[in-house]
Amino acid sequence: MSFAPWSKDAALVVLATLRDEEGPVLLALQALQREFGYVDKEAVGLVADYFNKSRADVHGVLTFYHDLLTSAPGDNQISVCVAEACQAVGSRDLEKQVKAKFGDEVHDGYCYGNCALGPSAMVNGCIIGRASLDKIAKARR
Ligand code: FES
Known part of the structure; x- marks a missing residue:
């Protein structure tokens, strides 16, 4: 499985697809992981700002779900x-x-x-x- 390299601009494109979703934080983190293979630490602030949530809200979701990775995966997961x-x-x-x-x-x-x-x-x-x-x-x- 190959992933796109993390970039803020590419992440904003992913987030734009979720603009009209309700409860978008988990969906956003999952979408970012599908795109990049993990959720970069920069994404916490990006998702919070994009969906008008606190960084604590986003961090809470990110750390609650163990399937969300916070570092790039290797060849095997x-x-x-x-x-x-x-x-x-x-x-x-x-x-x-x-x-x-x-x-x-x-x-x-x-x-x-x-x-x-x-x-x-x-x-x-x-x-x-x-x-x-x-x-x-x-x-x-
Ligand atoms: S407890 Fe359900 S798969 Fe392990």
Whole structure:
């Protein structure tokens, strides 16, 4: 997956597509992440100003949703679900193994709706059920 390089002008074009949306902050942050692969720290002020919200409002949304990334992703994006159902079947141990092996590629994950097949992981947008270190390694690019 390739993303456009972050720029304020390109971000304003993305925000303009959401001008008439209600509750646009989350939609804006998601749209920026789709465009650039992450939400640049400059986007907090940009979104706040564009939609007449406080920076605290935007920062709150950005930090509440763990799927929103605040730094550019690497070649692989990996997350292991650490919500309750997956924790009950060992996701915390799996997460430690995955972070030890793949480090910066790993982000927190919270329920992909695949609870019955936990522990669940996501690699580059694909959900893996009954995840293991081996399955995650094979799913990487
Ligand atoms: S709790 Fe892990 S996928 Fe739902």
